[in-house]
Amino acid sequence: MTSADIRGSNPKTDKQKRILSGMRPTGKMHLGNFYGALYNWLLLQEEYECHYFVADWHALTTEYESPQDIAGYIPEMVMDWLSVGLDPAKSTIFVQSAIPEHAELYLIFGMFTPVPWLERNPTYKDQIQELAHKDLATYGFLGYPVLQAADILMYKAHGVPVGVDQVPHVEMTREIARRFNHLYRPLFPEPEALLTEIPKLTGTDGRKMSKSYNNCIYLSDPPEVMAQKVRQMITDVQRPYKRDPGEPDRCLAFPFHRLNLPQERLEEITESCRAAGLGCVECKVLLAEALLNNLAPIQERRRYYEAHPDEVKDILLQGNQKAREEAKRTMAEVRDAVGFNRDVQLP
Numbered sequence: 651m652t653s654a655d656i657r658g659s660n661p662k663t664d665k666q667k668r669i670l671s672g673m674r675p676t677g678k679m680h681l682g683n684f685y686g687a688l689y690n691w692l693l694l695q696e697e698y699e700c701h702y703f704v705a706d707w708h709a710l711t712t713e714y715e716s717p718q719d720i721a722g723y724i725p726e727m728v729m730d731w732l733s734v735g736l737d738p739a740k741s742t743i744f745v746q747s748a749i750p751e752h753a754e755l756y757l758i759f760g761m762f763t764p765v766p767w768l769e770r771n772p773t774y775k776d777q778i779q780e781l782a783h784k785d786l787a788t789y790g791f792l793g794y795p796v797l798q799a800a801d802i803l804m805y806k807a808h809g810v811p812v813g814v815d816q817v818p819h820v821e822m823t824r825e826i827a828r829r830f831n832h833l834y835r836p837l838f839p840e841p842e843a844l845l846t847e848i849p850k851l852t853g854t855d856g857r858k859m860s861k862s863y864n865n866c867i868y869l870s871d872p873p874e875v876m877a878q879k880v881r882q883m884i885t886d887v888q889r890p891y892k893r894d895p896g897e898p899d900r901c902l903a904f905p906f907h908r909l910n911l912p913q914e915r916l917e918e919i920t921e922s923c924r925a926a927g928l929g930c931v932e933c934k935v936l937l938a939e940a941l942l943n944n945l946a947p948i949q950e951r952r953r954y955y956e957a958h959p960d961e962v963k964d965i966l967l968q969g970n971q972k973a974r975e976e977a978k979r980t981m982a983e984v985r986d987a988v989g990f991n992r993d994v995q996l997p
């Protein structure tokens with residue numbers, strides 16, 4: 651299901667649909683994060699009750715040897731969220747570790763989640779390979795999806811906007827919800843992944859845009875830095891000279907053009923490139939201008955939040971408080987369903 655589907659389905663009951671998503675704090679947001687996830691979060695907050703949170707305990711599953719950066723990454727990431735337009739008046743924005751109820755729900759889910767479900771999770775297997783330099787043969791990393799299920803079910807979310815790599819986790823959340831509802835009593839809806847259409851944006855070196863490859867364009871890059879990075883983007887490698895006709899479909903900068911230029915300008919550029927008119931250098935100058943222009947209001951808001959860190963802190967404190975109240979309500983129901991709600995009776 652895509653977010654377009656959820657938006658297009660039943661308008662009456664949809665208003666009550668709850669959306670939840672989280673991101674691990676990895677620092678400043680880059681264009682891949684923006685177009686791949688945040689942009690969708692913004693659209694959803696206009697129509698649904700949304701919860702967006704910083705998954706700092708999830709970050710700890712892989713960064714437990716050097717967790718010191720995580721705390722600093724939280725405000726960096728949240729400032730970007732606010733700058734692009736996540737609005738605390740519309741969305742509850744909070745930090746996972748400020749809501750200890752997540753850990754309690756995770757513990758309870760852990761009691762009945764079969765280990766083979768976790769071991770055969772494709773994302774788990776991929777990650778272990780990709781992060782082979784880290785020792786991830788830990789209990790915490792194996793349990794990653796159980797913690798994610800606790801995040802999602804705590805707020806009884808119906809829709810979880812995520813990239814395709816996260817679909818197995820949402821599937822497992824459904825299975826955990828079903829198992830809980832069956833073992834104790836029906837409490838949790840079964841959430842659906844809202845697949846984000848991810849435009850094929852590559853980093854400046856042609857690989858996937860990723861902090862670990864050092865090839866990212868950050869939302870907050872200063873204009874000179876951004877222009878420089880755009881200049882480095884790989885264009886059509888089959889067009890060594892300007893006099894050769896080019897093909898936008900082979901150009902790694904073109905997906906960025908698509909997201910930043912108006913349709914008619916795109917058509918002009920496409921034609922001119924194919925006719926060996928516009929050269930790649932000039933073409934990327936146009937791109938840098940368009941990008942900077944589009945990001946200017948975002949960057950201005952970011953400067954505002956950088957100058958007002960207390961405001962960011964307040965937004966998080968209020969979001970945490972709101973999330974915590976909801977989490978406490980859910981946990982009261984959970985304890986009651988499992989039979990752990992009785993006051994201790996002294997003999």
Ligand code: TRP
Binds near residue numbers: 671798801
């Ligand atoms: N695992 C997600 C990721 O790496 C982050 C995450 C944690 C999440 N808990 C979540 C996403 C709950 C959606 C819902 O991107």
